[in-house]
Amino acid sequence: MSRLKRAANVDSLAGFRSSQPEAAxxxxxxxxxxxxxxxxxxxxxxxxxxxxxxxxxxxxxxxxxxxxxxxxxxxxxxxxxxxxxxxxxxxxxxxxxxxxxxxxxxxxxxxxxxxxxxxxxxxxxxxxxxxxxxxxxxxxxxxxxxxxxxxxxxxxxxxxLEKMPEEMGQLGSLTELDLSHNLLEQLPSSVGHLTALQKITLCHNRLRVLPDSLGQLTDVRLLDCSNNQLTDVPASLSGMRSLEQLYLRHNKLRRLPRVPAPALKELFAGNNQIEQLEAEQLACLTAVSQLELRDNKIRKLPEEIPPLLPLTRLDLTNNDISSLPASLSLLPNLKVLLLEGNPLRGIRRELLARGTSDLLKYLRGRIKEEPEGAAEGPTALTLPSEALVNLQKVQTLKTLEFSNKQAAEVPEQVFDAAAHQAIITADLSRNQLTSFPSGLLQFQSSLTDLSLAFNRLTCCSPHICSFQLLAHLDLRNNQLTDLPCEMKTLPKLRSVILNYNRFSSFPEVLYDIMTLETVLLGNNQVCGLDPGRLKLLSLSTLDLSNNDLLSVPPELGLCTSLRCLSLEGNPFRTPRAAILAKGTDAVLEYLRSRIPA
Structure with missing residues (x-):
C-alpha cells in the first residue's frame, strides 16, 4: 500500500516538461x-x-x-x-x-x-x-x-514631440523624414541643412508657419504639410527645384499659394478657407497636372484661365462657384473636372452628370455664341428697394437668390418678388437664419434645388417634406444635429450636403431615402454608421471625412454602387492611409477582404 501511495504522488508527465522556463x-x-x-x-x-x-x-x-x-x-x-x-x-x-x-x-x-x-x-x-x-x-x-x-x-x-532641436540639421545623409502625427508647433531653421532629403512628412501637427530654409532642399520630391494650422507658405518654396507633390490639405489658407516650383505636378489644397482664385496664381503652376481645391469657399473662377496650363485633373468639389468661365474649355489636357456640391446656375444637372467631356464641349460652344463686346450691362431688372432680388433670374431662370446678405430673416419683399412664379432654385445661403423661412412654402410644388448653407439653423423643419420635387438640398455649415423623419417622404431627393454641422451619427432618416445618390457629411462628429442599411441605397458619393470614426465596418465594402468614398481625417487605424490613397475601388476591395467568411 505504501508503494501505491507513493506512485499516486508521481507526476506522470514530468519527463515531458522543461525544468527551466522558456527563454524570451x-x-x-x-x-x-x-x-x-x-x-x-x-x-x-x-x-x-x-x-x-x-x-x-x-x-x-x-x-x-x-x-x-x-x-x-x-x-x-x-x-x-x-x-x-x-x-x-x-x-x-x-x-x-x-x-x-x-x-x-x-x-x-x-x-x-x-x-x-x-x-x-x-x-x-x-x-x-x-x-x-x-x-x-x-x-x-x-x-x-x-x-x-x-x-x-x-x-x-x-x-x-512638441519641438525638434536645432541639432537636427546635422543629419546630412537623411533622405526621408517623417514627423507626422506629433505636437510640433514649429520647425528649426536648421532643417534647411538636410540637403539630401527627398521626402518630408509633417502632416497632423500644429504648425503655423514653415521656415524659409525649406527652400534650400532642392532634392525634395514630396512635402506633406496637411492637417496643420498654416495660413500661408513661404515664397522660398519655389527654390525646391525637384518638388513634385505638395500636400496642404486641412489648413487655414485663405488664398492659393504661389509656388512656381518648376517640377511641381500635384498640388493638394483642399479643405482650407480659400475664397478667391486669381489668374496670376494659376499661371505659376506651369507643370501642375493635378490641382485639388475641394471643400474651400471659392465663389468664382477667373474669366481668363491661362490656356497653356497642363492640368489633367481639377477638383473644385464643395465650393461656392455659381458659374463657369468659358475659357475653362481651352485647357488642352483637362480630362477630369469635379464640380459636385457647387451652386452652379445656368448649367443643367443632366449636363453635369454626363461628364467632363460633354461639359467642356458645352463651354466651348458658349465661346462661339458670345458676340464681341457682349459685356453684361446694367439691364438686369431688380427691385427698387435696395435691389434685393434679381427679377431677371426669377423670370427667366426661375431662380430666387437672396444670399450673402447676413440677414437674420428673409424680407417679405423677396418672396413677393417671386410670387406666382414656378421657382425651381432657391438660394438663401450665407445669412444668419435660425429657422426655416416659411415664405418658401409657396414654391412647394416646383422647387427642386434648395440651399440654406452657411446659416445658423439648429434644426431642419418638418416643412421640408412639402417639397415633393426637391432633388438637391444644401444644409452645410449650420448647427444641425439631426434631420426630421418626415424627409423620408421626399420621392426625388438625390443629394444632401451636410458638411460642417454637428451630427454625431449618420442621420437615421437618410437610410430610408432610396433615391439618394450623394451624401456629404464631412467635418462632423459621426462615430458610426450601419453599412447593412446603407448598401440598400444607390449611393455613388459618400463623404465621411474628418469625423470621429474609430473603425470602418468591413461590410461597407458591399456598397458596390459607390464611386467616391472619402474617409480621410478619421481616427481609425485601418484601412491605412496608403490604402485610402489608392482610391475608392481599392478601399472597397480591402474592406470586402476583411468580411468574415
Missing part, C-alpha cells in the same frame, strides 16, 4: 542571427530586450562549450556582426544603454512600442542607416541621435 528569445533564433546578421523579434510581447540580444556578438556562444561537430552549418566561430534588429510591435518602455554593444547595426526598428525616451548610447550606432521610432510615446530626443552621420531614414510619426 529562443536559442535557435540567436544562433541563426549570428550567421545572418539579422534578428527579427517583432510581435513577441517583450517588455524589455534580453541581455542575450545586446551581447549577441560579445559573449561566447553556447556551442563553443559543447562537444559539437565542426562541419557544415555548425561552425559557430564563423559568425557575423548583427546589422539588422527588428523589435517592432512589442511592449518595450525603454531601451538599455547596452544598445552600444551592437555598433554594426544598420537598421533598427522600434516602431509600435511604448518608449518614452531613448538612451544616449544610440549615438554610438554610427553605422545606422534606418531608424524607425513611430507609434511610441517619445516627447524628447537625445542630442546624440543627431550625430548619426549615415542615417538615411528617420520615422517618428505618432509620438508626443
Amino acid at each position: 528569445v529562443p536559442c535557435g533564433l540567436l544562433k541563426a542571427a549570428r550567421k545572418s546578421g539579422h534578428l527579427n523579434l517583432s510581435g513577441r510581447g517583450l517588455l524589455e530586450v534580453p541581455q542575450s540580444v545586446y551581447r549577441l556578438n560579445v559573449d561566447e556562444p553556447a556551442e563553443a562549450k559543447e562537444d559539437v561537430s565542426f562541419t557544415g552549418s555548425d561552425r559557430w566561430w564563423e559568425q557575423t556582426d548583427l546589422t539588422k534588429l527588428l523589435l517592432s510591435s512589442n511592449r518595450l518602455t525603454e531601451l538599455s544603454e547596452d544598445i552600444q554593444l551592437l555598433p554594426a547595426l544598420t537598421a533598427l526598428d522600434l516602431h509600435d512600442n511604448q518608449l518614452s525616451s531613448l538612451p544616449r548610447a544610440v549615438g554610438e550606432l554610427q553605422e545606422l542607416q534606418l531608424l524607425r521610432l513611430s507609434h511610441n510615446k517619445l516627447a524628447l530626443l537625445p542630442a546624440e541621435l543627431f550625430a548619426l552621420q549615415k542615417l538615411h531614414s528617420l520615422t517618428l510619426q505618432q509620438n508626443l
Whole structure:
C-alpha cells in the first residue's frame, strides 16, 4: 500500500516538461542571427530586450562549450556582426544603454512600442542607416541621435514631440523624414541643412508657419504639410527645384499659394478657407497636372484661365462657384473636372452628370455664341428697394437668390418678388437664419434645388417634406444635429450636403431615402454608421471625412454602387492611409477582404 501511495504522488508527465522556463528569445533564433546578421523579434510581447540580444556578438556562444561537430552549418566561430534588429510591435518602455554593444547595426526598428525616451548610447550606432521610432510615446530626443552621420531614414510619426532641436540639421545623409502625427508647433531653421532629403512628412501637427530654409532642399520630391494650422507658405518654396507633390490639405489658407516650383505636378489644397482664385496664381503652376481645391469657399473662377496650363485633373468639389468661365474649355489636357456640391446656375444637372467631356464641349460652344463686346450691362431688372432680388433670374431662370446678405430673416419683399412664379432654385445661403423661412412654402410644388448653407439653423423643419420635387438640398455649415423623419417622404431627393454641422451619427432618416445618390457629411462628429442599411441605397458619393470614426465596418465594402468614398481625417487605424490613397475601388476591395467568411 505504501508503494501505491507513493506512485499516486508521481507526476506522470514530468519527463515531458522543461525544468527551466522558456527563454524570451529562443536559442535557435540567436544562433541563426549570428550567421545572418539579422534578428527579427517583432510581435513577441517583450517588455524589455534580453541581455542575450545586446551581447549577441560579445559573449561566447553556447556551442563553443559543447562537444559539437565542426562541419557544415555548425561552425559557430564563423559568425557575423548583427546589422539588422527588428523589435517592432512589442511592449518595450525603454531601451538599455547596452544598445552600444551592437555598433554594426544598420537598421533598427522600434516602431509600435511604448518608449518614452531613448538612451544616449544610440549615438554610438554610427553605422545606422534606418531608424524607425513611430507609434511610441517619445516627447524628447537625445542630442546624440543627431550625430548619426549615415542615417538615411528617420520615422517618428505618432509620438508626443512638441519641438525638434536645432541639432537636427546635422543629419546630412537623411533622405526621408517623417514627423507626422506629433505636437510640433514649429520647425528649426536648421532643417534647411538636410540637403539630401527627398521626402518630408509633417502632416497632423500644429504648425503655423514653415521656415524659409525649406527652400534650400532642392532634392525634395514630396512635402506633406496637411492637417496643420498654416495660413500661408513661404515664397522660398519655389527654390525646391525637384518638388513634385505638395500636400496642404486641412489648413487655414485663405488664398492659393504661389509656388512656381518648376517640377511641381500635384498640388493638394483642399479643405482650407480659400475664397478667391486669381489668374496670376494659376499661371505659376506651369507643370501642375493635378490641382485639388475641394471643400474651400471659392465663389468664382477667373474669366481668363491661362490656356497653356497642363492640368489633367481639377477638383473644385464643395465650393461656392455659381458659374463657369468659358475659357475653362481651352485647357488642352483637362480630362477630369469635379464640380459636385457647387451652386452652379445656368448649367443643367443632366449636363453635369454626363461628364467632363460633354461639359467642356458645352463651354466651348458658349465661346462661339458670345458676340464681341457682349459685356453684361446694367439691364438686369431688380427691385427698387435696395435691389434685393434679381427679377431677371426669377423670370427667366426661375431662380430666387437672396444670399450673402447676413440677414437674420428673409424680407417679405423677396418672396413677393417671386410670387406666382414656378421657382425651381432657391438660394438663401450665407445669412444668419435660425429657422426655416416659411415664405418658401409657396414654391412647394416646383422647387427642386434648395440651399440654406452657411446659416445658423439648429434644426431642419418638418416643412421640408412639402417639397415633393426637391432633388438637391444644401444644409452645410449650420448647427444641425439631426434631420426630421418626415424627409423620408421626399420621392426625388438625390443629394444632401451636410458638411460642417454637428451630427454625431449618420442621420437615421437618410437610410430610408432610396433615391439618394450623394451624401456629404464631412467635418462632423459621426462615430458610426450601419453599412447593412446603407448598401440598400444607390449611393455613388459618400463623404465621411474628418469625423470621429474609430473603425470602418468591413461590410461597407458591399456598397458596390459607390464611386467616391472619402474617409480621410478619421481616427481609425485601418484601412491605412496608403490604402485610402489608392482610391475608392481599392478601399472597397480591402474592406470586402476583411468580411468574415
